[in-house]
Amino acid sequence: MGLSGTALAGSLALVVLGSGGPRPFGRGGSSYIVEVNGTPRILVDAGPGMFLRVGELNLNLDQVDTVLLTHLHIDHTGDLPGFFLARSLTVSGSSARFNVFGPAGGGLFPSTTRFLNLLFEKGGAWEYQKTFGADEEIHGVDLPTDLTSRESQLLYKDGLRITAIATHHDDCPSVAYRVDYQNESIAFSGDMDASALPNLIRLAKGCSLLVFHCAVLDPPNSPALLYTLHTAPKHIGEAARDAQVKFLLLSHTAPDVEGASRSVLESIKASYNGPVSFAHDKMRLPVTMAIK
Numbered sequence: 001m002g003l004s005g006t007a008l009a010g011s012l013a014l015v016v017l018g019s020g021g022p023r024p025f026g027r028g029g030s031s032y033i034v035e036v037n038g039t040p041r042i043l044v045d046a047g048p049g050m051f052l053r054v055g056e057l058n059l060n061l062d063q064v065d066t067v068l069l070t071h072l073h074i075d076h077t078g079d080l081p082g083f084f085l086a087r088s089l090t091v092s093g094s095s096a097r098f099n100v101f102g103p104a105g106g107g108l109f110p111s112t113t114r115f116l117n118l119l120f121e122k123g124g125a126w127e128y129q130k131t132f133g134a135d136e137e138i139h140g141v142d143l144p145t146d147l148t149s150r151e152s153q154l155l156y157k158d159g160l161r162i163t164a165i166a167t168h169h170d171d172c173p174s175v176a177y178r179v180d181y182q183n184e185s186i187a188f189s190g191d192m193d194a195s196a197l198p199n200l201i202r203l204a205k206g207c208s209l210l211v212f213h214c215a216v217l218d219p220p221n222s223p224a225l226l227y228t229l230h231t232a233p234k235h236i237g238e239a240a241r242d243a244q245v246k247f248l249l250l251s252h253t254a255p256d257v258e259g260a261s262r263s264v265l266e267s268i269k270a271s272y273n274g275p276v277s278f279a280h281d282k283m284r285l286p287v288t289m290a291i292k
């Protein structure tokens, strides 16, 4: 099965801009584009390296007006200013309005709306950005992060639906997303520990493609602390099985996971029978190809 190809009409495709995590070892930080009918429409996370990959792939961001942030760690948001810069310099109209979804605040982490204010609104670090190139309006939406809260529908327009559900990533408020279009769907786990798996399974039920962040090895092979942040391969496989997803793509790869990729896949395949693969930067995966 190929992992790249041209877009088919009426289809979703995933473009991986960053398949890595917080460590600098040659992969971009977490970032993805969702294409609808071959056109980039949604940005999921904006980790460091996103800006570079957009240029390398010569992606046209004109129609990207929705940003989904899984959480506000730097490896998922460090290039957010770069996204707005790239977008404002390529926008075909004179103004642009963005909806940026992300978790509500908690502990050391601001809410998504406060985060955006600190960056781009009056008195913010890059207030100038909103009038640089195109005039921009950046509208933030804070999503519930209590694991008991209901799934939120963020958008339902022209057959495109986006939903979110709370997850858990130690002390960092976090959410997972699902994008549906016609009969295809892509779900994004973001970073989450195993305590949030019931929510993730509910969100990803029957989806065409699940992008799961695989940043640890099965216990006890990663530091114990990391299991309060991330889900082990064994549990990723069980979740993919229980959610009956059609294709599992592993991303947010850490160096030790990359080095043990064979045993990671074996652990997942012990419970999940579907196709599973590792993401890499600049991979383009049409959903129709993934589910063949």
Ligand SMILES: [Zn+2]
Binding pocket: 021, 022, 030, 073, 075, 076, 191, 252
């Ligand atoms: Zn991360």
